[in-house]
Amino acid sequence: xxxxxxxxxxxxxxxxxxxxYGFNYSPMYRRSTGRxxxxxxxxxxxxxxxxxSYKNSNYVGSIFGGSLLSxxxxxxxxxxxxxxxxxxxxxxxxxxxxxxxxAKEHCFIxxxxxxxxxxxxxKQVKENNKIDIVKKIQITNKDKSVVFAEIDKTIYIADKExxxxxxxxxxxxx
Numbered sequence: 009x010x011x012x013x014x015x016x017x018x019x020x021x022x023x024x025x026x027x028x029y030g031f032n033y034s035p036m037y038r039r040s041t042g043r044x045x046x047x048x049x050x051x052x053x054x055x056x057x058x059x060x061s062y063k064n065s066n067y068v069g070s071i072f073g074g075s076l077l078s079x080x081x082x083x084x085x086x087x088x089x090x091x092x093x094x095x096x097x098x099x100x101x102x103x104x105x106x107x108x109x110x111a112k113e114h115c116f117i118x119x120x121x122x123x124x125x126x127x128x129x130x131k132q133v134k135e136n137n138k139i140d141i142v143k144k145i146q147i148t149n150k151d152k153s154v155v156f157a158e159i160d161k162t163i164y165i166a167d168k169e170x171x172x173x174x175x176x177x178x179x180x181x182x
Contacts, residue, residue, distance in 0.1 A: 013030075014026055014030065017030075022049075023051060023090060024047045024048070024049055024051065025047075027044070027047045027051060027054070027086070027087075027090065028044045028046075028047045031043075031044045031082075031083075031086075032044055037079075037082065039078070040058075040075055040078035040079040040081070041058055041059065041061065041063050041064040041071075041075045041079065042056045042057070042058045042075070042078070042079025042080070042117075043056065043057050043058075043059070044056055044083075045057045050091070051087055051090050051091050052087075052091065052120060052121045052122070052123070052126075053118065053119070053120045053121075054083055054087055054118075054119040054120075055116060055117070055118055055119070056079055056080070056083065056116065056117045056119070057114060057115070057116055058071060058075060058076060058079045058111075058114065058115040058116075058117075058147070059114050060111065060112065060113060060114055060115075068110065069112060070110035070111050070112045071110075071111040071112075071115060071156075073105070073107060073157075076105070076107075076111060076115065076147055076156065076157055077103065077105050077159070079117065080103075080117055080119075080145065080147070080159055080161070081100065081103065082100070083117075083119045084100070084119055084143055084161050084163055085098050085099065085100045085163060087119060087121065088121070088129075088163065088165065091121060091126055092126070092129070092130070092165070094168070095167065095168050095169075096133065096165055096166065096167065096168055097164075097165070097166045097167075097168050097171040098163060098164070098165050099163070099164045100161065100162075100163060100164075101140060101162040101163060101164045102160075102161075102162040103159060103160070103161050103162070104159070104160045105157055105158070105159045106157060106158045106159075107156070107157045108155050108156055108157055108158065109154060109155070109156050110156070111147065111156040111157070113149055114149070114150065115147050115148065115149065115156055116147070116148055116149065116150055116152075117145055117146070117147050117148075118145065119143075119145065129141065129165055133165055133166065133167055134167070137166060137167050137170040138164065138165065138166035138167070138170060138171070139164075139165050139166075140162055140163065140164055140165075141162070141163050141165065142160055142161065142162050142163075143160070143161045143163065144158065144159070144160055144161075145158070145159050145161065146158050146159070147159070
């Protein structure tokens, strides 16, 4: 559904703004209490802010760990889908989080892909049809002087035609 809405919206609005406002108005993402506050023109950099509020504070007054994790969950996947285009399949595969300190202030997460990373992904998928990458991110305060949590995101990326054939084979076996 969201991909169809995006395709229509792209006729009138930049991808950058669709990405930002699409996340911020999406009911499931709003519940995470994360807000996309910056998206670069090429979508290679996204910044999310998680405000400490009554909606996400836990028993001891810090941001609930589930809010921290859920605010980070879909960003890389949707970011890569938009950067790579329609010839790729991208799925979140796994996430691990290590809490370092209680988050008793607003938190920030930077999601960044370099041009070199994107080229490497394309090359690896072309050679192997599918790959898993692990992106490491930190949840920090505004000036990045305090790390509240570290997250490892495993992302599956495949050539769309390869993926379709793989799924078809799996369905015939079942």
